Structure formats: structure tokens, C-alpha cells
Amino acid sequence: MSNRQPSTGNASGLSRRSFLADTGMGFTGLALGAMLHEDAMAEQTSRRPRLEAEPHFPAKADSVIWIFLTGGLSHMESFDIKPALNKYDGKTFQETPFAAFLDKERREKNLAGQGSVVPPRENLMGLQTGYHAYGDCGLEVGDWFSNIGECADDLAVVRSLWTVHPNHGMQLTWHTGHHVREGAKPTIGSWVSYGLGSRNQQLPKFIVMGHSIGGCCGGEFAHGANYLGPHHAGVKLSTDPDNPLPFVTPFGQGVTADEQAAELDLIGRLNRAVGVEYPDDPQLRARIRSYELAAGMQTAVPEIMDFDSETPATQQMYGLDQEHSREFGSQCLAARRMVEKGVRFVQLYHGAGSAGKWDAHNEIKKRYDREAPKVDQPIAGLLKDLKQRGMLERTLVVFGTEFGRTPGAQGNGRDHHPQGFCCWLAGGGIKGGVTHGATDELGFYAIEDRHYVTDIHATVLYQLGLDPLQLEVPGRKRIDLHRGSPIHEIIA
Numbered sequence: 484m485s486n487r488q489p490s491t492g493n494a495s496g497l498s499r500r501s502f503l504a505d506t507g508m509g510f511t512g513l514a515l516g517a518m519l520h521e522d523a524m525a526e527q528t529s530r531r532p533r534l535e536a537e538p539h540f541p542a543k544a545d546s547v548i549w550i551f552l553t554g555g556l557s558h559m560e561s562f563d564i565k566p567a568l569n570k571y572d573g574k575t576f577q578e579t580p581f582a583a584f585l586d587k588e589r590r591e592k593n594l595a596g597q598g599s600v601v602p603p604r605e606n607l608m609g610l611q612t613g614y615h616a617y618g619d620c621g622l623e624v625g626d627w628f629s630n631i632g633e634c635a636d637d638l639a640v641v642r643s644l645w646t647v648h649p650n651h652g653m654q655l656t657w658h659t660g661h662h663v664r665e666g667a668k669p670t671i672g673s674w675v676s677y678g679l680g681s682r683n684q685q686l687p688k689f690i691v692m693g694h695s696i697g698g699c700c701g702g703e704f705a706h707g708a709n710y711l712g713p714h715h716a717g718v719k720l721s722t723d724p725d726n727p728l729p730f731v732t733p734f735g736q737g738v739t740a741d742e743q744a745a746e747l748d749l750i751g752r753l754n755r756a757v758g759v760e761y762p763d764d765p766q767l768r769a770r771i772r773s774y775e776l777a778a779g780m781q782t783a784v785p786e787i788m789d790f791d792s793e794t795p796a797t798q799q800m801y802g803l804d805q806e807h808s809r810e811f812g813s814q815c816l817a818a819r820r821m822v823e824k825g826v827r828f829v830q831l832y833h834g835a836g837s838a839g840k841w842d843a844h845n846e847i848k849k850r851y852d853r854e855a856p857k858v859d860q861p862i863a864g865l866l867k868d869l870k871q872r873g874m875l876e877r878t879l880v881v882f883g884t885e886f887g888r889t890p891g892a893q894g895n896g897r898d899h900h901p902q903g904f905c906c907w908l909a910g911g912g913i914k915g916g917v918t919h920g921a922t923d924e925l926g927f928y929a930i931e932d933r934h935y936v937t938d939i940h941a942t943v944l945y946q947l948g949l950d951p952l953q954l955e956v957p958g959r960k961r962i963d964l965h966r967g968s969p970i971h972e973i974i975a
Contacts, residue, residue, distance in 0.1 A: 538678070538679065538948025538949055539948055539949055539950040539953055540948050541948060542946065542947050542948030542949075543877075543912025543946045543947075543948075543974075543975075544877055544878065544879040544911030544912055544946040544947050545682070545822075545827075545877045545878070545947075546682075546822040546825075546826060546828065546877070546878050547672075547675060547827070547828045547829070547878070547881065547911070547943055547947070548818045548819075548822065548831065548865070548878060548880045549671065549672065549828065549830045549831065549881050549883075550831045550833070550862065550881065550883070551657060551658070551696075551830070551831065551832055551833070551883055552833050552834050552839075552858070552882075552883070552884040553654060553832060553833065553834040553835050553836075553838075553839030553842075553884070553885075554834050554838055554839020554840055554842030554843070554884070555651070555839065555841055555842055555843075555884055555885050555886045555887065555888060555899055555904075556841045556884040556888075556904075557611075557843065557847065557851070557888035557897055558642075558887035558888070558900075558903070558904040558905045558922070558926060559887070559890065559922075559925075559926035560610055560611055560612050560614075560625045560627065560851075560888075561625045561627065561628055561905075562622075562624060562625070562628070562638075562640050562642070562905050562907055563640070563887075563904075563905045563922060563926055564610070564614045564623040564624070564625060565890070565922075565924065565925055567924045567925055568607055568608065568609050568890055568925060568926075569609040569610055571607045571925075572607060572608065572609030573606060573607065573608075574606070574607055575605045575606055575607070576603075576605055576891070577605070579607070581923075581924070581925055581927070584923075584925065584927050584928070585603045585605065589928075590603070593645060593901075593902070594648065594649060595647045595648055595662070601649040601889075601898055601899050601900070602898075603891065604890075604891025604892055604893050604897075604898050606891055606892050607890055607891055607892070607925070608890070608891065608892035608897065610625075611847050611848040611851070612625045612626045612627050612848070612851070613625070613626040614626060615629070617632035617633060618632075618633075618634075618635030618636035618916055619636055619916060620636055620916030620917065621635075622635035622638065622640065622916070627852075627855035627859065628855060628859050629859065630859045630860045630863035631859055631862055631863045631866070633867075634863055634866045634867065634909070636915050636916040637909045637910065637915040637916070638907045638909050638915060638916070638917075639907060639908045639909065639913045639914050639917050639918075639919065639973040640905055640906075640907045640917070640918045640919070641905060641906050641907065641908070641918075641919050641934060641939070641973065642905040642918055642919065642920045642921050642922055642929075643903065643905075643919070643920025643921055643922065643929040643930070643932050643933045643934055644903070644904050644905060644906060644929060644933075644935070645901060645902055645903055645904075645929045645933055645934075645935065646885070646886050646901040646935070646936065647662070647901070648662055648901060649886070649900075650899065651696075651697075651699060651700040651838045651839065651842070651885060651899075652664060652699075652701070653700075653885040653886055653901065654696045654697075654700040654701055654705065654839070654885045655696070655700060655701030655704055655705055656885065656936055657705075657884070657885050657936055658670045658671060658672075658701070658705040658706070658830075659671070659701075659704070659705075660935075660936060660940055660965040660967070661965060663699075663700060663701045666704075667704040667707055667709045668704075668709050668965075669708050669709050669710065669711045669715070670704075670705060670706055670707060670717070671940045671943060671944075672689040672691075672706060672717050672830050673689060673706075673707065673708035673709075673711050673715040673716060673717070674711070674940075674944065674949075674954055675688070675689065675827050675828045675943075675944070675947060675949075676688040676689045676708070676711075676714075676715040676828065677708070677711045677715045678944070678947070678949045678954050679948075679949065680827075681825075681827070682825030682826070682827060683783075683824050683825035683826065684779060685779030685782065685783040685824075686779070686780065686783050686784070686787075686821065686824055686825065686826050687717075687718040687780070687826070688715070688826065688827045688828065689706070689715065689716065689717045689718065689826075689827060689828045689830070690717065690718055690719075690720055690826055690828070690829050690830070691706045691718065691719045691829075691830045691832070692719070692721070692722060692814045692817065692829070692830070692831055692832070693811075693814055693831050693832030693835065694832055694835030694836070695719075695835060696835060697835065697836075697837060697838060697839075699838065700838065700839075700885075706719070706830055710959050711956065717828075717830055720784060720788075720817075721788075722788055722810075722813040722817050723788070724785065724788045724789050724790075727787075727788040728781065728784050728785075783824065787817055787821055787824065788817060790803070793816065797816075797868065798816070800860075800864040800867060800868060801813070801815055801816045801860070801861050801864035801865070801868070802861050802864060805860075807856050807857050808856060808857055808858075808860050808861055810857070811833055811857050811858050811861045812860065812861035812864065814831050814861070815831065815861040815862060815864060815865040816861075816864075816865075816868075818865065819865060819874070822869075822874065823872075823874065833857070833858050834854060840854050841854065841884060842899075843888060843897055844893050844896045844897070844898060845893070845894050845895055845896035846895055846896060847888070847895065847896045847897055848895070850896075865880065866880060866909055866910075869910060874910075875909065875910035875911075876910065876911075877910075877911065878910050878911055879909075879910050879912070879913065879943060879946050879947075880908065880909045880910050880911070881907075881908050881939065881943060882906060882907050882908075882909075883906035883939065884904070884906070886900055886901045887900040887901075887903060887904030887905070888900050890925040890926055890927055900927075902927060902928050902929065903923075903926060903927060903928050903929035903930075904922075904929075908939075908942070911946045912974060913946070913973055913974060913975060914973050914974065914975045919932060919970065919972050919973050920932035920934060932972070934970060935967065936967075937965055937966060938967040938968055938969070938970055939967070939970075940966075940967050941966060941967030941968050941970075942967075942970045942973070942974070944969075945969035945974070946974070951967060951968075951969075952966055954966075
């Protein structure tokens with residue numbers, strides 16, 4: 484309890500914020516004063532803390548599952564197969580018809596003054612895995628991702644992405660459209676939260692699972708909301724059924740459920756009492772919603788993370804019966820259960836650590852042989868499960884990474900490659916069994932229907948019924964580059 488005294492003997496002379504700070508005890512490990520401060524800051528920058536909101540036009544998707552492989556996945560050995568690399572294995576670019584690819588001006592044309600960071604890798608390296616064609620569409624997929632390959636007819640692969648920086652600050656760009664040097668900006672998940680609000684009053688609009696990207700590359704900014712306000716930031720949860728809410732444990736030791744319920748009731752009555760005097764106070768309304776959400780999460784989140792109700796077949800589909808795939812499989816299964824409960828945006832990280840486990844500068848085969856099985860079956864299981872439940876139609880799944888890898892060898896690995904790479908989308912009104920855009924024969928340059936990552940953002944927003952040109956905050960106008968344009972060629 485604070486020692487601060489009211490300025491008058493009249494309760495009306497006490498400010499609402501001081502009153503609540505004085506009377507509010509610890510709740511679920513969250514500092515009331517800090518939360519009130521966040522509300523105040525959010526109120527200054529965002530005038531739209533709202534519940535279910537109307538989209539700009541009819542939506543084809545209700546929720547998004549956003550999967551990010553940290554470090555830069557090799558595109559030409561996953562979803563943009565380049566057999567020519569086997570043909571020219573070990574040869575220099577000068578010994579092939581592609582000598583002009585290493586022209587310095589061309590290599591650095593779209594880079595923001597950092598082309599020298601990634602030196603030319605002149606000796607081409609053959610594919611480090613096999614590949615097969617899948618589905619009626621005949622999509623060629625690397626053997627590291629054979630399970631996802633089985634879902635080929637549900638995928639729209641965009642093979643013509645490019646970036647402006649060759650280093651891992653592009654990890655943040657994948658989530659915000661801005662490089663880490665530009666600082667924190669609202670992420671795609673926070674824009675969805677801001678634009679559409681909540682579908683479930685017991686769960687956050689935007690949930691994050693997995694380890695965040697490194698501090699060098701944006702860290703927590705990758706699921707932050709910046710000027711949209713903290714109530715639109717991603718809420719980190721754990722799939723550990725014994726500790727799914729590490730940030731909302733009871734304050735102090737030995738707090739019983741009844742005691743916590745009594746505390747909640749007291750805070751609720753105090754809030755309502757102050758609300759009589761300040762019925763239109765947006766900060767007070769936000770505070771009440773915060774407590775209601777926190778209380779709801781204590782029940783809803785543990786239920787979501789308890790997989791006992793799932794059949795053994797479903798758990799096996801996600802790879803929960805195998806040690807190597809259990810962790811990410813649990814995240815994918817939890818993501819399905821969250822979407823089922825109405826969560827708008829679920830962000831899944833894989834491969835955190837240093838610059839990322841998919842950053843294969845050396846021993847790419849050994850590294851991907853180890854990492855790919857951790858995600859391949861879980862992601863395929865997610866797609867198959869959503870489809871069999873009739874949920875894929877309204878759930879948009881996005882699979883991406885910050886850039887590709889070089890066709891040329893860096894020892895027995897591949898270097899960073901910003902000039903061309905790929906991602907894929909599935910469900911949520913996206914065409915299945917299609918590819919869009921193209922890189923050249925070696926996977927070096929995006930040469931056909933080129934897209935910056937913000938075009939992926941715009942496509943996601945468009946499928947949710949949001950116009951990226953209308954999503955802005957007064958005084959914080961977004962520039963066109965960072966809004967992107969929907970990729971209509973892959974929209975059903």
C-alpha cells in the first residue's frame with residue numbers, strides 16, 4: 484500500500500489513477516501502476532481500444548497463423564528447387580552462362596548501401612538434399628520438407644521475394660516492414676489486432692509462442708505494437724501445461740484461488756465505484772478490460788495447453804510422439820486450438836539462437852538434417868488438421884523467413900541472400916497448388932513479379948477484410964512502401 488495521501492479529505496479530490504494505485508494489490512504478478520501507465524500511453528497514441536470491429540470489406544479469413552524460421556532458410560532447397568545447381572556443382576560463375584550474375588552494380592542495385600557485407604560466393608554448390616514433385620500441381624519440394632510437400636495442393640508459393648539489407652536485421656522487417664535500424668514499428672500482428680479487435684474476451688487478440696529473435700535483429704520488437712499501444716502487442720505464452728502463463732502467476736506465495744477471486748472482486752467493485760464518477764473514462768474502461776482478460780486467461784489458456792482431449796492420432800499428426808518434433812508440434816497444435824477459440828493472430832517462432840538456427844553458413848546439410856524434422860511434420864500436421872476440421876478455409880497460414888541463401892558455396896554452407904527467396908501461404912481464401920513469381924535458373928535474382936515483404940503483409944490484411952491504405956493512426960501516417968499491395972494473383 485502506498486503512503487501517498489490524498490490532497491483533500493474528500494474522496495472526489497483523489498485522482499482515479501492514484502486511487503487505484505493505492506488500493507490495487509498485486510494481481511497475477513502484474514504491477515498495477517505500470518499497467519495504468521501503459522494504458523495512459525496507449526490512450527495518447529491509439530484512440531481505438533475496441534472489441535469486435537467491422538472490417539473494411541467482407542473478409543475471406545478470420546485468423547492468421549504466422550510461422551517464422553529464424554536465420555534465413557535456403558529457398559532453392561525447400562520450395563524453389565534449382566536443379567541447375569547440380570549441373571554446375573563446383574564450377575565458378577565464370578565457368579557457366581551466369582557470369583554476369585556477379586556484376587557488382589546488379590548485385591547491389593536494391594541493397595541499402597551494404598552490398599559489401601555479403602561477398603560474392605563464386606563456386607556454385609549443388610543441392611544438399613533431394614526433391615520430389617507433390618500433389619496434382621506437381622510442386623517440387625526439397626526432401627527436408629517432404630511432409631509439407633504432401634500439402635502442395637493447398638499451398639501458394641511466392642518465389643520472387645527480395646529485401647534491401649543482407650544481414651539479419653531483416654528478421655524484424657519480416658514482421659514490421661521496417662529494418663531494425665529504423666527502430667520499433669507496429670508488427671503485422673499488432674495491425675491485425677488494431678484493425679479487427681477481439682473474437683474472444685478470455686484470450687488475447689495476438690499471441691506469440693516460441694523464442695523471440697535475437698536482440699541484434701529486433702528482439703521483442705518482432706511482436707510489439709509500438710505507437711498502436713501495448714494492448715495491441717503480442718502476448719507470449721508457453722505450451723508447458725504446468726506453466727502456460729509465466730507472466731501471470733499469483734502475487735506472493737500461498738495465494739489460494741478463493742483469495743485471488745476475492746481480490747478480483749474487490750478490484751472490480753473499486754473500479755465500478757470510480758466509474759460512477761468517471762463513466763466515460765477510456766483509461767478506466769481499458770483497465771477493467773485488462774483485469775477481465777487476465778482473469779479469463781487463467782482459465783482459458785491452461786485449457787488450450789492441455790492436449791489430453793486430443794486423440795492419439797491427432798497428437799501423432801503434429802509429431803508430439805517424437806522428441807525432436809514435440810516442442811514445435813505443441814506450438815502448432817496450440818495454435819490450432821487458439822484459432823478455434825477465436826484468437827486473431829498467432830505468431831510461431833522456430834530456430835532462435837544467435838542469428839538463428841537456419842543461418843547455415845557452414846554444414847548446411849548437417850544443420851538442416853537436424854532442424855527440418857523439428858518443423859516439417861508439425862507444420863504439415865497443422866495444415867492437415869485445419870483442413871479436416873473445415874478450418875483452413877477461414878484460417879490463413881503464412882510460412883516465411885528473412886531472406887534466402889546463396890547459390891554459391893561458403894565452405895560447405897551458404898551465405899545470406901537478399902536478392903531472391905520465397906515464402907508460402909495456405910488457406911484463408913488463398914489459391915492452393917499455385918506458384919507465383921520466379922527467380923532465375925540458379926535462384927539468384929527475383930526476376931518475375933517481384934515482391935517486397937510488405938506485399939505479404941498487405942495480402943494478409945486484405946484477406947482479413949482490411950485495406951492497408953486505410954489502416955493508420957492520426958499523426959502516424961504510413962508511407963506506401965510499408966503498406967504494400969495485395970498479391971491478387973494468389974487470391975481465390
